[in-house]
Structures are given as structure tokens and as C-alpha cells.
Amino acid sequence: MDQTFLAIVFGPCDKCSKNKPLRPVSVKSEQRSYCSLCVEMMATEGLHENETLASLKSEAESLKGKLEEERAKLHDVELHQVAERVEALGQFVMKTRRTLKGHGNKVLCMDWCKDKRRIVSSSQDGKVIVWDSFTTNKEHAVTMPCTWVMACAYAPSGCAIACGGLDNKCSVYPLTFEKNENMAAKKKSVAMHTNYLSACSFTNSDMQILTASGDGTCALWDVESGQLLQSFHGHGADVLCLDLAPSETGNTFVSGGCDKKAMVWDMRSGQCVQSFETHDSDINSVRYYPSGDAFASGSDDATCRLYDLRADREVAIYSKESIIFGASSVDFSLSGRLLFAGYNDYTINVWDVLKGSRVSILFGHENRVSTLRVSPDGTAFCSGSWDHTLRIWA
Amino acid sequence: MSGKTGTTTNNIAQARRTVQQLRIEASIERIKVSKASADLMLYCEEHAKKDPLLMGIPASENPFKDKKTCILL
Numbered sequence: 001m002d003q004t005f006l007a008i009v010f011g012p013c014d015k016c017s018k019n020k021p022l023r024p025v026s027v028k029s030e031q032r033s034y035c036s037l038c039v040e041m042m043a044t045e046g047l048h049e050n051e052t053l054a055s056l057k058s059e060a061e062s063l064k065g066k067l068e069e070e071r072a073k074l075h076d077v078e079l080h081q082v083a084e085r086v087e088a089l090g091q092f093v094m095k096t097r098r099t100l101k102g103h104g105n106k107v108l109c110m111d112w113c114k115d116k117r118r119i120v121s122s123s124q125d126g127k128v129i130v131w132d133s134f135t136t137n138k139e140h141a142v143t144m145p146c147t148w149v150m151a152c153a154y155a156p157s158g159c160a161i162a163c164g165g166l167d168n169k170c171s172v173y174p175l176t177f178e179k180n181e182n183m184a185a186k187k188k189s190v191a192m193h194t195n196y197l198s199a200c201s202f203t204n205s206d207m208q209i210l211t212a213s214g215d216g217t218c219a220l221w222d223v224e225s226g227q228l229l230q231s232f233h234g235h236g237a238d239v240l241c242l243d244l245a246p247s248e249t250g251n252t253f254v255s256g257g258c259d260k261k262a263m264v265w266d267m268r269s270g271q272c273v274q275s276f277e278t279h280d281s282d283i284n285s286v287r288y289y290p291s292g293d294a295f296a297s298g299s300d301d302a303t304c305r306l307y308d309l310r311a312d313r314e315v316a317i318y319s320k321e322s323i324i325f326g327a328s329s330v331d332f333s334l335s336g337r338l339l340f341a342g343y344n345d346y347t348i349n350v351w352d353v354l355k356g357s358r359v360s361i362l363f364g365h366e367n368r369v370s371t372l373r374v375s376p377d378g379t380a381f382c383s384g385s386w387d388h389t390l391r392i393w394a
Numbered sequence: 395m396s397g398k399t400g401t402t403t404n405n406i407a408q409a410r411r412t413v414q415q416l417r418i419e420a421s422i423e424r425i426k427v428s429k430a431s432a433d434l435m436l437y438c439e440e441h442a443k444k445d446p447l448l449m450g451i452p453a454s455e456n457p458f459k460d461k462k463t464c465i466l467l
């Protein structure tokens with residue numbers, strides 16, 4: 001499924017004529033396409049008639065009030081109440097089936113290959129390793145020029161990986177099966193941010209990458225040319241995580257940040273279409289529900305939450321008084337009934353998404369759980385930890 | 395209250411962006427939580443049988459679970 005972003009959002013700006021990503025803009029009631037710099041300049045030109053800073057602020061306040069009112073009108077019931085008639089889940093027995101050892105320092109991120117078997121992981125020690133999770137063998141390894149490789153992702157084809165961190169970049173490495181493979185030599189720098197890279201993900205193809213950064217923005221890049229296709233501005237602080245909507249639901253993604261906000265973006269226009277601000281602290285992880293109609297978040301406020309996109313509100317909180325450490329990463333089981341969440345207290349809690357109750361607590365890691373993903377066919381999930389290891393659970 | 399100082403024009407730009415963003419967010423169509431919840435539950439129900447972590451699958455089908463060896467007495 002080809003997404004021709006280049007044709008839609010890139011071209012000569014109607015104001016300055018430079019070739020840049022463009023945004024639709026209304027100038028004196030006419031439609032124009034301006035680059036983001038010219039949009040900014042237009043916005044900073046003086047006050048319009050009847051407009052004062054005070055009037056804008058009061059309009060903002062009244063709009064916020066209206067939003068709350070509209071959301072409240074539809075809040076007729078709680079999810080867990082509707083879910084009372086669903087059968088309760090039985091006991092779960094999940095154990096560590098494999099332990100992947102080899103990183104020299106904290107594991108910060110991991111991702112599954114579509115073949116449901118290979119895993120890429122990245123660490124504070126600068127190493128990025130590709131593993132065969134069935135045999136625990138290391139298939140590829142590369143050392144990055146920076147420490148704290150906070151993000152890594154597997155390409156849909158399985159033929160490349162992307163990673164980055166304190167180098168402020170996202171680089172792509174093709175994977176070969178040559179005997180004396182020199183991965184570092186084939187490195188391609190794709191994304192450039194002005195602060196650390198916190199998350200990255202390929203879109204439906206190997207051709208585009210979505211990144212999130214400590215510089216407060218997300219961005220979409222063309223891998224081949226390294227060109228910026230679209231940028232996403234709106235977070236008031238570092239963006240820590242992102243997740244792409246399942247392909248059937250269209251071109252959106254969700255991001256979470258240190259501003260406690262989760263924002264849903266339209267990839268074509270760069271526009272934020274919905275935002276949610278109910279967490280009390282940084283949002284470390286966001287993940288779409290498999291149907292694409294909702295997403296879960298994990299936060300430093302020790303809770304995970306479920307937001308329904310069509311109801312436009314938070315519909316569940318997964319928390320317990322005994323859980324006081326932040327949730328670092330979340331993912332759903334294949335049907336969306338279970339939510340796996342890794343915490344800074346070294347545990348993994350398994351939640352019943354519909355009823356809101358915890359169904360299991362998994363021990364094993366000897367330090368913070370920093371990353372967690374369910375395998376593409378849902379047979380297992382992998383967790384990475386500051387204890388230098390990754391574990392496969394089933 | 396002149397609009398000529400740098401910070402004031404920045405504030406105006408910021409406030410205008412905020413108002414524009416809020417207008418977009420306020421205008422989207424929403425459904426009731428009861429309907430949204432019912433749909434989430436329906437999805438879970440429809441896909442439950444194919445969810446290995448939920449249903450549990452036999453060791454022979456899960457590449458990660460160890461297959462038990464037979465002991466001949």
C-alpha cells in the first residue's frame with residue numbers, strides 16, 4: 001500500500017517559492033500552500049481586527065470548557081460497568097521461556113521482526129543486536145557512535161533496522177548475511193533532530209520512518225533521500241513515544257510526552273486531531289488497541305490508561321494503590337483483552353483491559369523493565385530491562 | 395500594549411495556534427462511551443479464540459514453550 005506523501009505535502013511554497021513540506025492555509029479567504037516557516041511568519045504578523053491577546057486567551061478558555069462539556073455529555077457509563085457481563089479471566093501461567101544475554105548495559109528498546117522470530121534490541125552501551133529468539137543466537141551486532149541508543153525498530157521487510165538516541169539521529173542499517181558483515185559501513189543517516197531520539201518506527205514500508213524526539217517534535221522521513229516529509233509540532237516538552245495506527249484505520253499515529261499529553265496526528269497534514277491530558281506525569285509509552293479505535297498509555301504516575309478515540313476520552317485506568325512506580329512500556333495481546341505493562345519496580349503487570357483488574361504479576365527481571373512488545377502472531381511477548389537482559393514470556 | 399515587541403507577537407502567535415487547535419478538537423464527532431465500550435468488547439470477543447496469550451496454546455504449537463519429552467517406563 002503505497003502512501004504518496006511526497007506528491008501531497010512537498011513542493012514550492014506559494015509565498016517564498018522554496019521547495020519544502022507544505023501546509024494548506026487560508027489567506028484572505030483563498031486557499032494557499034505555505035511552508036511551515038511562512039505559516040509561522042504569517043501567524044506573528046500583528047493583531048487582526050477585534051483581536052487582542054486577552055480575547056484570544058478567553059476564547060481558548062471557553063473552547064476548553066466546551067470540549068469538556070461535549071465529552072461529559074457522552075460519558076453515560078464506565079467501560080468496566082459495561083464489561084461486568086463479560087466472563088472473568090482464569091489464572092494465567094506465564095513464564096520466562098528464553099533469556100537473551102549479551103548487552104553490556106541497560107536494554108532501552110526492542111522490536112520484533114514480522115517473521116515473529118527475530119528481535120532487535122538497543123542498549124545504553126551503544127550496541128544494537130539482532131537476535132533469533134527461538135535459539136537465543138545473536139545474528140547481527142553493530143556499535144553505534146553514541147551511548148544510550150534509546151530507540152530501535154525492525155523494517156517491515158526484515159532486511160533493515162533503524163536506531164538512534166543521544167546522537168539526535170535515526171540511522172538505518174541494512175542487514176545482510178555476508179560472512180564478514182560490516183554493518184557500520186552501510187549505515188545511512190535518515191533523521192536529524194535537535195535533541196535525543198526517543199522513538200522510531202517504519203511506516204507500512206521500508207521507505208518511510210516516523211521519529212519522536214526530546215526536541216518536542218515528531219517527524220516523518222523518506223529513508224532513501226533523508227528528506228523531511230512532514231513535521232508534527234504541538235507537544236510542550238520532550239516526546240517520549242509513538243505508535244502507528246493499524247494500517248486498516250488510516251494514516252494516523254499517537255505520541256506521548258513529558259507534557260503529560262497524548263496526541264493523535266494526521267500524517268498527511270501534520271495536524272493534531274485529538275489530544276488527551278489526564279495523566280499526572282510523563283507518558284512513557286503509547287500503543288494502539290488492535291482495532292485502532294483506542295490506545296493505551298503507560299506513565300510515570302504509576303498508571304496505565306485506555307483512551308477511546310471515537311468517544312474522545314479516557315475510558316479506563318489501570319492502577320492499584322500498591323503500584324507506585326512508573327509504567328515504562330505497554331502492549332496489547334492479539335485480541336486486545338490483555339494489557340501487558342512493564343514497570344520501574346522490575347515487574348510486569350497483566351491487566352484485563354475490559355474489567356480494569358490485574359490478572360497477573362510477573363517477576364524475573366532484576367532491574368527496571370524498560371521496553372515490552374508482544375510478538376506479531378501473539379504467541380509470546382518480549383521484555384527488555386536495565387538488568388542488561390531481554391526475556392521472552394509465554 | 396503595542397504589538398511590536400518580540401515576546402508579545404510570539405504570545406499572539408501561540409494564542410492563535412491554541413485557539414485554532416482547540417477549534418479543530420472541539421468540532422470532531424463523538425460517540426457515547428456505552429457504544430464505544432460495546433465495540434471494544436465485541437472486538438475482544440471476536441478475536442479471543444485466536445489470541446494465544448489469552449487462550450493458552452499447547453506446548454507443541456508454541457515455539458517458545460519446551461516440548462515435554464516422553465519417558466518410557
